[in-house]
Amino acid sequence: xxxxxxxxxxxxxxxxxxxxxxxxxxxxxxxxxxxxxxxxxxxxxxxxxxxxxxxxxxxxxxxxxxxxxxxxxxxxxxxxxxxxxxxxxxxxxxxxxxxxxxxxxxxxxxxxxxxxxxxxxxxxxxxxxxxxxxxxxxxxxxxxxxxxxxxxxxxxxxxxxxxxxxxxxxxxxxxxxxxxxxxxxxxxxxxxxxxxxxxxxxxxxxxxxxxxxxxxxxxxxxxxxxxxxxxxxxxxxxxxxxxxxxxxxxxx
Numbered sequence: 001x002x003x004x005x006x007x008x009x010x011x012x013x014x015x016x017x018x019x020x021x022x023x024x025x026x027x028x029x030x031x032x033x034x035x036x037x038x039x040x041x042x043x044x045x046x047x048x049x050x051x052x053x054x055x056x057x058x059x060x061x062x063x064x065x066x067x068x069x070x071x072x073x074x075x076x077x078x079x080x081x082x083x084x085x086x087x088x089x090x091x092x093x094x095x096x097x098x099x100x101x102x103x104x105x106x107x108x109x110x111x112x113x114x115x116x117x118x119x120x121x122x123x124x125x126x127x128x129x130x131x132x133x134x135x136x137x138x139x140x141x142x143x144x145x146x147x148x149x150x151x152x153x154x155x156x157x158x159x160x161x162x163x164x165x166x167x168x169x170x171x172x173x174x175x176x177x178x179x180x181x182x183x184x185x186x187x188x189x190x191x192x193x194x195x196x197x198x199x200x201x202x203x204x205x206x207x208x209x210x211x212x213x214x215x216x217x218x219x220x221x222x223x224x225x226x227x228x229x230x231x232x233x234x235x236x237x238x239x240x241x242x243x244x245x246x247x248x249x250x251x252x
Contacts, residue, residue: 003118006132008081009102010074011150012088013181013216014095015051017067025091029072032087038080039120044071048168048184050175052096052247069183071214075102077120082134085141089248096181098150098216098243101132129242141246148245149222151215153229155236157186158208166232167211173228180217180247187212216245 012029020028030041046069048058059066074081081099088097108114136142159166167184174182190210215222222240229238 003106003108003114005104005106005118005120007075007102007104007120008078008133009100010076010081010084010088010097012072012074012092012095012097013052013183014070014072014092015057015067016045016070017065018092018094020091025095026070026072028091029088032091033074033084036080036084036087038074038084039076039117040074042073044073044183044185046070046183047186049171050179050182052094052181052249054175054178056171056175069181071183071185075104078132078134080120082139082142085134085139085246088246089141092248095248096216097246097248098148099130099133099145099246100150100241100243101130130244133244142244145244145246146218148217148243149219150241150243151222151225152239152241153213153215153233153236154238155211155213155233156208157211159211159233159236161232167213169232170213170215170225170229173232174215174225177221177224179215179221179225180245181215183214185212185214186210216243218245 014025016024016026018025023031026043030043033041046057049056049069051057051069057067057069059068074084076084085097106114106117108117134142136145153167153170155166157165157167161169171182171184187210215225
């Protein structure tokens, strides 16, 4: 059965090498979310990108340790996401998080499961931007958040720009412009404007898998990148979403 409602999408951007005590930050976030009984968590591993300090993150055959960007996604009601922001601040020493409204569709097998899920959903209908996010009066950490934009560029792995992979050129341009962060995600399957399916199979490794380049910053910084994208992206899709951004910096 299907349920619909409004929730909050929290996305935490970190590095695979970041630690919390003795475990990886991503593992610590997922485990803390499980203990706090959030609805679910998803970990996404990037292949290239920038961290919040402007450092390039990429795997190298000459390096013993891979340094790549990671994203951990959580979707739940503001009553659950709000208190969890304090846990994120405790676990993540350097990184950023975005919060946005999510209109969700929940599918459950049984009526009992559906009834339980319905308790987390607000009434669907016309919703203003950010209206489903935790409010700053109840959760003071939200006062530290800033309004920003999440830009996603959907392209192919084989797309080129001036002799280099297009996804790499976009990240390097973002670094040049001083954007807060960038993450390149490679999908195992998908199709684009040509409607030709691209997939990575064990015996048929494609060199043109779907790529998503995600960039987060203030709207004026995102706007600086758009002229380059207009010139460099000849076939693809770009989306821009309004988000609230929380920055985390290293603490003593």
